[in-house]
Amino acid sequence: MPVIELDNVSRAFTVSTRTGFRRTRREVRAVDGLSFTVEPGEVVGYIGPNGAGKSTTIKMLTGILVPTRGSIRVAGVDPSRNRTRLARRIGVVFGQRTTLWWDLPLKDSFAVLQKMYDVPPARHAENLATFVDLLDLGDLLDVPVRQLSLGQRMRGDIAAALLHDPEIVYLDEPTIGLDIVSKARLREFLGQVNRDRGTTVILTTHDLDDIEALSTRVMVIDHGHQVYDGTLPGLRASQNAPRTLVVDLATTQPPIQVEGAEVTKTEGPRQWLTFPATTSAAPLVAQIAANYPLTDLTVQEPTIESIIAKLYSTTPAHQ
Numbered sequence: 001m002p003v004i005e006l007d008n009v010s011r012a013f014t015v016s017t018r019t020g021f022r023r024t025r026r027e028v029r030a031v032d033g034l035s036f037t038v039e040p041g042e043v044v045g046y047i048g049p050n051g052a053g054k055s056t057t058i059k060m061l062t063g064i065l066v067p068t069r070g071s072i073r074v075a076g077v078d079p080s081r082n083r084t085r086l087a088r089r090i091g092v093v094f095g096q097r098t099t100l101w102w103d104l105p106l107k108d109s110f111a112v113l114q115k116m117y118d119v120p121p122a123r124h125a126e127n128l129a130t131f132v133d134l135l136d137l138g139d140l141l142d143v144p145v146r147q148l149s150l151g152q153r154m155r156g157d158i159a160a161a162l163l164h165d166p167e168i169v170y171l172d173e174p175t176i177g178l179d180i181v182s183k184a185r186l187r188e189f190l191g192q193v194n195r196d197r198g199t200t201v202i203l204t205t206h207d208l209d210d211i212e213a214l215s216t217r218v219m220v221i222d223h224g225h226q227v228y229d230g231t232l233p234g235l236r237a238s239q240n241a242p243r244t245l246v247v248d249l250a251t252t253q254p255p256i257q258v259e260g261a262e263v264t265k266t267e268g269p270r271q272w273l274t275f276p277a278t279t280s281a282a283p284l285v286a287q288i289a290a291n292y293p294l295t296d297l298t299v300q301e302p303t304i305e306s307i308i309a310k311l312y313s314t315t316p317a318h319q
């Protein structure tokens, strides 16, 4: 049974703008007719350009915002009518803000949360020990939150969001501003929590490496509409973005002639050829090997960045 269900959900805002002495009111549909379900244990990457409606969706899922139209159920309840009850079953992390108490040492914030969520002391101690170990928080527990670096604070925030064993966790830009090592560590931790505890994860991010590392499913939203829902390989295939053959020849040559592929770049004896995603690379490789002094060769898949950019540019709202 789905743990999250949205049925034709919309949320509009009235925005007033002023030009000279005239004030005009305009309706912005941040989310417009959105329907989807999420099964327990899924890790869904929820992506879209700025202003697409991602935060509005997450706010409706946590019950902070009420939809203008449509219905939402999270863990079997309507979030806006059961906000307090639902709070025990969900965890939320906003990369840009902390939910920890600024002046308290990290461990005191954790203690407040234990009381707030009424977590049995033994369970709290067990979770704390696990998270301190996995997130390497041992030396930070006595440090006031305001003295933590961004990466340290983020690890603290993620532990805080998970201490009460939520079934669902919403992560809004959890790796924003972190260095590569911290990002990798956080992704590994989140993957482990999902595997070990079956926690459902909704991940909003502009860092597509987060999605590649963690998500089994990608949902793309643009102008409040869903424009894609499926796997990452499926997203690649749907956009039919060309693949690239990187060919190393024994000697520098003019652009080589290969039927079904086109040279787009040369650099000394190396040449780059693009070919349609629907074509197999094998006959191209055979052609090159038969006609040129081939020494090495690799096939490059299109980057997700290029695929997503293509998807945004082809959605109706942009045309």
Ligand SMILES: Nc1ncnc2c1ncn2[C@@H]1O[C@H](COP(=O)(O)OP(=O)(O)OP(=O)(O)O)[C@@H](O)[C@H]1O
Binding pocket: 013, 014, 015, 028, 029, 030, 031, 048, 049, 050, 051, 052, 053, 054, 055, 056, 057
């Ligand atoms: N409280 C509000 N009042 C008026 N308009 C709003 C409000 N909140 C959001 N909007 C508008 O709704 C649209 C969607 O905003 P939302 O914050 O959900 O986008 P987002 O996908 O999270 O963007 P970003 O990636 O920039 O965080 C935008 O046009 C935004 O200006």
